[in-house]
Amino acid sequence: MKIKILSFLALICVINIGGQEVKAQRKGFWQQKVDYTMDVNVDEKAYQYDGKMALKYSNNSGQSLKKVYFHLYFNAFQPGSMMDYRLKNISDPDKRMVSNIGTKEKPILQSRIETLQPNQIGYQKIKSLSMNGANTSYKIDGTILEVTLPTAIQDGETANFNIEWTAQVPEQIRRSGRNSAEGVALSMAQWYPKMAQFDEFGWHLDEYIGREFIAPFGNFDVTIHLNKNYVVGASGVLQNPDEVKGYQAKAKVKASNGKATWHYKAQNIHDFVWAADPKFVVDSAASKNGIKVYTVYLPTDKEVISNWKTALGLSTEFFDFCSAKFGTYPWPTYTIIQGGDGGMEYGTATLITGGRNLKSLVGVIFHESAHSWYQHLFGINETVDEWFDEGFTSYVEELAMQHLFEKRGAIASNPLIDAYRAYYKLALSGKEEPMSLLADYYNTNYGYSNEAYNKGAVLAEQLGYIIGQENLEKTFLKFYDIWKFKHPTPNDFKRVAEDVSGINLKWYFNLFINTTRQIDYAIGKVTDSEIQLLNKSNFAMPLDILVEYQDGSKELFYIPLREMRGEKPEENFEIYKGIKRTILKDWFWTNPEYKISVNKAPKTITIDPSLRLADVESANNSLTR
Template identity: 75%
Template sequence: MRYFAFILCMALSTLVFGQRKGYWQQNVQYKMDIDVNEKNYQYDGKMSLVYGNNSGQSLSKVYFHLYFNAFQPGSMMDHRLVSISDPDARMVKNLGTKENPQYQSRISQLTTDQIGYQKISFVKVNGVKANFKVDGTILEVVLPKAIVDGSKTTFELEWMAQVPEQIRRSGRNSKEGVALSMTQWYPKMAHFDEFGWHLDEYVGREFIAPFGDFDVTIHLNKDYVIGASGVLQNPTEVKGYSEKAKVKAKNNKASWRFVAKNIHDFAWAADSKFVVDSTTTKGGVKLYTVYLPTNSEVISNWKQALGFASEFFDFTSSRFGAYPWPTYTIVQGGDGGMEYGTATLVTGGRNLKSLVNVIFHEAAHSWYQHLFGINETVDEWFDEGFTSYVEELGMHHIFEKKGAVATNPVIEPYRAYYKLALSGKEEPMSLLADYYNTNYGYSNQAYNKGAVMAEQLGYIIGQENLEKTFLKFYEVWKFKHPTPNDFKRVAEEVSGINLKWYFNLFINTTRTIDYAIDSISDKEILIRNKSNLAMPLDILVEYTDGSKELFYIPLREMRGEKPAEGFEMYKNVKRTVLEDWFWTKPTYAIPVDKKVSKVYIDPTLRLADIESSDNKKELN
């Protein structure tokens, strides 16, 4: 009976919280064989790809991404670097001064043997050669026969590639001396969903891809160690992963085989000087670090970071849903930090705090974006912002940050958002990621305003409801491709609060929040909305007799109200729920029947009010 009740409960839960009606997604299964020449940084690739079409329509064409082609003079990425006012410093040289910069794209200076490329030899579809063309970083394949709905099709590709000089994410010979940082390195099936094909040229931003399985074999000089996505299938035959290893080599090359299930990107890095450490989390996840043991301080930092990473995975699994894959590998490489399926590449010559921070951020991407296949090219804030939120919560939990801002563990992103909002460079968060006028605007809205979006949602619906929302979202949308509206719908179902106004105005506009305590008398406290974005308010009042009262003013558009919250500052404080306020009315009078000494608008600091100086008033 208990089992029957559980099944019934799960069925009802699915009815209430299930995917939107008609939801579907494509599926891919990659099998690759890669032969690497580490001397000239070139490799030959063979791939068999099984593609499942569940779209409800036939497909006459398919597309692949060839990201390495961006690292050629004249590419869109090359031109973007000199047309944007604040290019990524890693990708340019400044031929001028700090005051009068003159940027030169590093890509424009690449020689023939330094550029990146992926040259397709042939494409076969179910054994039949297909016509194809390459346009920048997109490969278009015209199918000999359309892929009908509900069918699977097998593609075979062979290609020759050259790994570019390390300029952005991918590349050879990173600044820290890593030989090969192999990210966005294979012909990657483009994403097709209800919005059509996603065919963004690679100009430096991020990605979207279908979920699938990867079986990747890499033939590489036997002295090299590889850190990669997935589970290594032959640790005793290669260097670095087993004390009992006896390296098997053919033509001086070892063969590494990695298998990963239900991910949407595969990455690896390799170097002859790499060492490998590992641990297992309480939740049973095997964590690996693969890094260059440059000196004793670097070694110490990586070993400590591995322990902190283990704590982070357990914490995040408890708050946002269990990490579902058996392994996660943190590899030194790339040019900063970038997440991939069950792996990340990060730069490793950092101090401990910086190393832990970047690992936490990239590991948090295992949820937002790899467990939920978020379209980073469209909803970058949903990916980076929610990841930053998870990262900050993890840092706060593990390192026990305390003090006046304890009620808001993401206060630093709030402060960065305030600067953005007042800078004149803010653009709506709904803007496509590639199209921001400045990198400053993109970075601060994606990472910081996105984190504010998540924390402030807890202010609106209540902290407990926010935590329930994240866990319910995990149950409903793991291994799928949700949109922000899907997250909103879960939050609305959990809280019973209408959130259309919040998601629309905070995402699609640059409107700001600005409330003030206008006046205080013996009979009322007058609150003024000075801005064009209305919010519910928590008003904490202290009376001259020493008592306190928390006034909660719902917003009419919410059509509901949040429950009382259990913050320490609100314990033993009377809570009074007032009549709702509405955005067409600029002022609101709170009646009082005792003499007031102090008034605070949102003492938890979760309301993203751009001018806080008038949010607190004390009477002499």
């Protein structure tokens, strides 16, 4: 069948973000915008700082706002917080966030937050908060700051907020904090009062439990006053490299009262991170496309230094590779900073742990850098669509690792086979939950990790199986062109894939995301004239069936689904070269059986030789007579 879906791109509106005109494909599309100007003064001995913020908030929602909300993430690191209780009650808490107060044989895990003393906790306390010069009424509830406005912000208006706050950096427990396990003094993530996201779904007011984030796009102008002996790595572009330590060989550090001033600017990002340590060293290199990549790390030994230098070169290649496949990286810099407790992405920067072997270091850098697309460039809501963020990032990371680090040359027909295997293990474990579940609400960390990272990656690779690899590649680039800087939803990605391929994908996205149904096809009875295929599950998929006949010839049968209302084109994989492709009539999902008539006696029948069909039971997918 070659029925084409009518193009939905006829409905186009134009918006302006950061001075750049961009197209939005949904009629009536809108989004809020923020601009932060911040000045912070750090007392590194007490791990405290005072901050001042001037914030412009543009309301484009079509309604007036009587309240606004901010996130105060450091408040989670206090005994009795929701994050503390989550650690006490989940069956497999994050090992970084608990201590074993039992024995190795009989561990008793205790929340590290529970034992924090007053000088170790994190907090963000508001000293004053005004809008357009008038005082506001506000209250703090956990990690959420609720602000009642003196006058409503009308649609189309921009309000000017001024906030002063004081904060204490918590012990390093999750992402941000002081004195990391690797000895980094300050890992400053989620460190400022951050405007909550308001969109077509309303306010996103998730308490900080441990998962990830969503925030409006905007511009950042950040000034940090810190002991002159410290070196800082941060989001954005450093405005005064000749006045601070580490960024220029002949820099004359400019200090006042023993403190240096670090000034950064960034445009069109939705989060800002920085880290600081006196022992940091800085290195940099430019990609062929002109992206300046910085590394900021602790040079603890020769092997670590060598690994970071090698990783820097590979990182420049990574940004050029991804720009070609997934859309041009739009910012001038990217900074890879040692800090935090693993790896976490932020606007034009990442915090990662750095005392790794080379493959591990490159892998985590590639993963967090890939988030520049599937998170920071699109502003995906990680609290709701975690698989769209982490899964697609894992997809990008794996392609880059195989191409750049392992130098495999031609990438296999299924480069994500390891993610498939992890998904199969999850699907058969009894711990799988629907992938549409809110990120914080999974019963286990095991379930969350495998849903978000592995099943999400499988969704992307298997989509190529359904619509064709070439169409998948076109989808990524067209999605970038239409949805960069605009907080798209998974449905927006689905619509682009449908427009590119002419295939209806409602059934696939619904079943794979919203249910835990599993795919399981089998080869039934085979005679010299007929092949029986069985759908043993409640999840229908199109099939590629490779048949080798007794005379040595081969034929590839393609069976589309009725609800696809279209067919994928022939694919140029090595395993299919020189093989005749025959398109059969579509298979009804309501019929568990399908029969293929053949003119020669089959010898070997294989369901999906490319291994991209996520069939949980592969033992019945091939048969040799």
